[in-house]
Amino acid sequence: TGDLSDQGALNAYFRLRDYTRSVCQHQFWLLGNHDHAETLRKATDDNKDLIRNDIRVGAWQIVMLNSQIPGQVGGRLGPRQLALLEEALQAGADAGLNTLVCLHHQPEPVGSAWIDSQAVLDADEMFAVIEQYPNAKAVLWGHVHQEVDYLRKSVRMLATPSTCIQFARHSDDFKVDDLPPGFRHLQLLPDGSINTQVYRVTDRSFTVDLGSSGYL
Ligand SMILES: [Fe+2]
Structure with a gap:
């Protein structure tokens, strides 16, 4: 869900692409605020699937x-993405598919003033669309x-720890947390429900500069 590199360097995307290819069969990327769209596209030229918008698997579309x-x-979807x-x-409704919507920025506040100022500007429009489709x-x-x-309402809202540094919850100012990097596993069930769990990487040593004034 974006910020696949810190500064959008071509080599960063190559490194990520090659590493993730070595550990998973399918991968799909989207843009975060740190990414450089043109460079990311260049790095994924040989696999357009990486940045496709719609993915269908079983009873689901992503x-x-x-x-x-x-x-x-900060983030905004704009008329084209909406x-x-x-x-x-x-299309998913017509095909009887459940839908998982993925994006980079948070569509609702998470309770930290500094980062909530970067939330999706047109989230109301996004929810207006979503609410029309059960x-x-x-x-x-x-x-x-x-x-x-x-x-x-009935929509599951999920955000995931970073594979890098964590941000402290409910902090009005920028503050990092000393929790280890994490990732989320999602199981999309045929009935439209989701089993999901966050895992923390605990078998590597990882030192965080808690005094840092900025991180990815
Ligand atoms: Fe970001």
């Missing part, structure tokens, strides 16, 4: 949205570097 505003930290979301939800089951995002899991 819609990958771009919330990046080039040159800015239209893409609506088209995908309609097949929209979950929204999953990155950017906030912490675990989030709650229900918004």
Whole structure:
């Protein structure tokens, strides 16, 4: 869910691509605020599937949205991504598919003022679309570097710890946490429900500079 590199370097994408290829058969990327769209596309030239918008697997479709505003930290979907979301939800409904919506920025506040100022600007429009489609089951995002899991009406809202540094929860100012890097496993069940769990990487030593004033 984005921020696949710190500064959008071509070699960073090559390294990530080659590593992830060695450990998983399928992978799908979307843009975060740290990513450089053109460079990322160049790095994935040989595999267009990496940045496709709609993925179908079993009784599910996964819609990958771009919330990046080039040159800015905060997020916005804009009319094109919102239209893409609506088209995908309609197509999913027609095909009887449940939908997981993925994007980089948080569509709702997570309770930390500094990062909540970077939330998706047009999230209301996104939810207006989502609420029309009962097949929209979950929204999953990155950017906030912490675990989030709650229900918004009937939609599961999920954020995942960073594979890098974690941000402290409920802190008005930027603050890092000393929790280890983490990732989320999701099991998309045929009935539209989701089994999901966050795992922390505990078998490596990982030193965090808690006094840092900035991290990815
Ligand atoms: Fe980000």
